[in-house]
Amino acid sequence: MTALQQQGAAAKAATYVLATAGTAKKNEALAAIADILAERQAEWLAANAEDVAAAKEAGMRSAMLDRLTLTPERVAGIVDGVRQVAALPDPIGKVDKMETRPNGLIIGRRRVPLGVIAIIFEARPNVTVDAAALCLKSGNVCILRGGKEAIRSNRCVAELMREALRSVGLPEDCISLVQDTSHETANELMHLDGYVDVLIPRGGAGLIRAVAKEASVPVIRTGEGVCHIYIDDEADLDMGARILFNAKCSRPSVCNAVECVLVHRDVAADFWKRALPLLDEKGVELRADPEALEILGTRAIPAAESDWDAEYDDYILAVRTVGGMDEAIAFINAHGTQHSEAIITKNYFKAQHFLDQVDAAAVYVNASTRFTDGGEFGLGAEIGISTQKMHARGPMGLEELTSCKYVIYGEGQVR
Amino acid sequence: MTALQQQGAAAKAATYVLATAGTAKKNEALAAIADILAERQAEWLAANAEDVAAAKEAGMRSAMLDRLTLTPERVAGIVDGVRQVAALPDPIGKVDKMETRPNGLIIGRRRVPLGVIAIIFEARPNVTVDAAALCLKSGNVCILRGGKEAIRSNRCVAELMREALRSVGLPEDCISLVQDTSHETANELMHLDGYVDVLIPRGGAGLIRAVAKEASVPVIRTGEGVCHIYIDDEADLDMGARILFNAKCSRPSVCNAVECVLVHRDVAADFWKRALPLLDEKGVELRADPEALEILGTRAIPAAESDWDAEYDDYILAVRTVGGMDEAIAFINAHGTQHSEAIITKNYFKAQHFLDQVDAAAVYVNASTRFTDGGEFGLGAEIGISTQKMHARGPMGLEELTSCKYVIYGEGQVR
Structure with a gap:
């Protein structure tokens, strides 16, 4: 022995x-x-x-x-x-x-x-x-x-x-x-x-x-956490910006921090107007797809293919433009680690559909992914x-x- | 692909x-x-x-x-x-x-x-x-x-x-x-x-x-099933014999069939008087330790070391003599496959102790191991x-x- x-x-x-x-x-x-x-x-x-x-x-x-x-x-x-x-x-x-x-x-x-x-x-x-x-x-x-x-x-x-x-x-x-x-x-x-x-x-x-x-x-x-937030075209954009800031910046090193934001193209310009000032506070690096780059300009750098699967655990955020919720869900199911995923929307039916279709341990409507935690879920410890x-x-x-x-x-x- | x-x-x-x-x-x-x-x-x-x-x-x-x-x-x-x-x-x-x-x-x-x-x-x-x-x-x-x-x-x-x-x-x-x-x-x-x-x-x-x-x-x-029945010195021996016969012979090819019986030495002779006529009906082969062989005589053959871990799925039964419940429990925890284990006893405290100490999916008091089944447990199917x-x-x-x-x-x- x-x-x-x-x-x-x-x-x-x-x-x-x-x-x-x-x-x-x-x-x-x-x-x-x-x-x-x-x-x-x-x-x-x-x-x-x-x-x-x-x-x-x-x-x-x-x-x-x-x-x-x-x-x-x-x-x-x-x-x-x-x-x-x-x-x-x-x-x-x-x-x-x-x-x-x-x-x-x-x-x-x-x-x-x-x-x-x-x-x-x-x-x-x-x-x-x-x-x-x-x-x-x-x-x-x-x-x-x-x-x-x-x-x-x-x-x-x-x-x-x-x-x-x-x-x-x-x-x-x-x-x-x-x-x-x-x-x-x-x-x-x-x-x-x-x-x-x-x-x-x-x-x-x-x-x-x-x-x-x-x-x-x-x-x-x-604890493998490549988490996403999807900003729907029917989102409360101020709420979306606050939640994104919290999910990225309150503690970037943990697994329930967000790594990638998916933004509906119809509200992208308006959303970034609200989100950028918050992310600027922490100097968050943005790695964006070409469409988002048109809005973000020099504030972002082009994303590489590897950015869509990256767990940065740092003040870095991948940014991707989508044409609708189903595209967002398919992307999340393909690139997420089944940890924590969120939708920001005012639309009841989209909220329910997102909860049904996203395959992850914790799926959120209008809340930060940072809540996935034994204490926050009432388990006492984890x-x-x-x-x-x-x-x-x-x-x-x-x-x-x-x-x-x-x-x-x-x-x-x-x- | x-x-x-x-x-x-x-x-x-x-x-x-x-x-x-x-x-x-x-x-x-x-x-x-x-x-x-x-x-x-x-x-x-x-x-x-x-x-x-x-x-x-x-x-x-x-x-x-x-x-x-x-x-x-x-x-x-x-x-x-x-x-x-x-x-x-x-x-x-x-x-x-x-x-x-x-x-x-x-x-x-x-x-x-x-x-x-x-x-x-x-x-x-x-x-x-x-x-x-x-x-x-x-x-x-x-x-x-x-x-x-x-x-x-x-x-x-x-x-x-x-x-x-x-x-x-x-x-x-x-x-x-x-x-x-x-x-x-x-x-x-x-x-x-x-x-x-x-x-x-x-x-x-x-x-x-x-x-x-x-x-x-x-x-x-x-479905790996090396299951045991322990016949306690305070067992109802007739019940023990009936349960052993059922657990071995009702369908020997399945995983919840018993493969080894552990018999308290103080009741071994009395127990075998009751069990042998039943097992004889199906011509069950017995593979016994030296002490049991003294009782069973030519009705049994000597067990090899490998018999204590064997899943026969057949009309074969390993037989071992023990000096008490704790010895039986230790043997079961060492040689079982954590499937189904049973004690036959009239003693309340021994029954509770066996349920506590045996590490298996299903632990029985005074019943056949053959009940471990989705239908029998009320799950509808398995x-x-x-x-x-x-x-x-x-x-x-x-x-x-x-x-x-x-x-x-x-x-x-x-x-």
Whole structure:
């Protein structure tokens, strides 16, 4: 057995304990984790300072450095997040349908954990704790594999969380960190069939696609977001401009930010009069098709073919002119990542048709795509936003981290 | 584009029509399919007779030949099945939660089809129609890839179904058959990313494992059944014997048949006194561990290590002696396929503990494992029994063939 297989076997063994540990015990563990992270944050901050120093030395870009860096305020936020997860309702054990069949069998469908969830993520130390807390609350054992840049922070915080688990009498292997951050180990994790029930990659589109392609264990694809807003010829153009500005500029690095606006040609000139002053505030770069270029002039540059499938995660926006809603829908279904899509229109029938025909996790009428988020959707928290159709779609909260088990009470029935 | 890619693209295009076709139109199509299969069954029977003749020539075993062969009675049963599917409730369009958020956004979760479902199956002509009907009712486009032995039957019936679709104004590509039955084409189907949303293999364990290992499109594993019955020391032994006999002998070739019985050593001698006369009726072969052999004598043969993981699908039963329930549970979790598992006991606490601790799609107390079935569970029909935890677990009916889409009604909200 390799080290990772041993880790997988230990994780699997822990599932049988955690699956039936009960809400009170899991909440006790979450409280213990929050407490230990707060009390001993100096250790975590010191480990993180080493990571940050090494990353600086290696020439990491400042935006990445910022995401890697922990501060007492950020630690407080993370600790608060753990307490919030503890306060959420426990999805496990809920029987979501139960029936007595004509033969007297009583058949119930009970929510159970998925089992072992592996999470591959990049250099964000907060993910380590967020993901562990959500898995724990939903009765799932997690195997965490973070980026090498955060390995010191992750080792420290994983050890603190394991200590908290021990302190409440749960197996420490309910949470474990892959110690070796080589590509070979990540690859082995993607093939840990029999131990890993679900693998969730969290990070950029490149990571997610690579994992989905390579893995033999079941994968949930999350967070690939090439999102569109369609400005209809019957749109409230002021509202459209405000929504576009919000969806592009409120946080361009996230997956629910808009990457491409589709504008009906009959209202294009009027729309850009309203939208440009807003986008100018943030110096948004526009990459436009020839027809839009005629209106935008030197304010835009010509779009390349690759711009129609690009996830910029930056202050860049692709601009395309369309002749009507059906053209917009066909373009979205061909170029979107089935994440979040919006129409701006005053026309009731077009709104309904857009909701019906666009194939995506979240389809909006007259609202910003930025709302696709577990908190905004009322799930309390999220482990990611699924862009696949199997198992879960859209923001994944605790319920999306469960499976089911039919329990059947008999009295000697045979078939 | 290869022929299969073209077929995939045509299937994908059909999804946008079928997803919003509505219940009445889908039921009209199912009725048209039932009618055309009934009216023109002579064509289908003639094509099948050619398949059967060729299979005989090739030396196909008689059990397989029987499964391949259509008769007017079987056709009538298949046609009746299509009408039953038409009568089931339509899962599509149901909004299973809807909420007005504090910011006024109205967010609903709507059931939508998965999209394109590919089904790889063996030489059972009834599967072609059953699967197509369930997909159609749930708004899913299907690509069917049957075994080469049934290709003439399948070509005929697929063409009849496509004619029925055309007759009601739906795209014929809502149902299509892979014309080429080579392994290369099956392999290509497993990698038809971007066109195939879900792949469901239906057939023996070998087929299913091969598909799950090879495919890059999402797969739902179904029908691997190494099922156990544990006879507790506090069991009603007569009930245990009746249930074991039923679970092994009522239909040994199916996945919910039992393959291994675990017997508490304190009641083993008494239990076998009751069970053997029943199993003798069918001449069930017993493969036993050394301790059971002492009781069973020449009635059994020694079990090999491979017997503890064997899916016989035949009148063969593995027999193992255990010292208690926890040993039985550990053995089941190590050797089962997470399909159907049963305990026979009069002890309330053991019953509850077994239901909690055994990790399987269906866990029974005092009933036969043979009940794991969409019809028996009240789902109306099933496309297979999922033995994985992601997406669906246990019998998969129409609801399990759906995904969801969040629809959001706004009034200009930004975040």
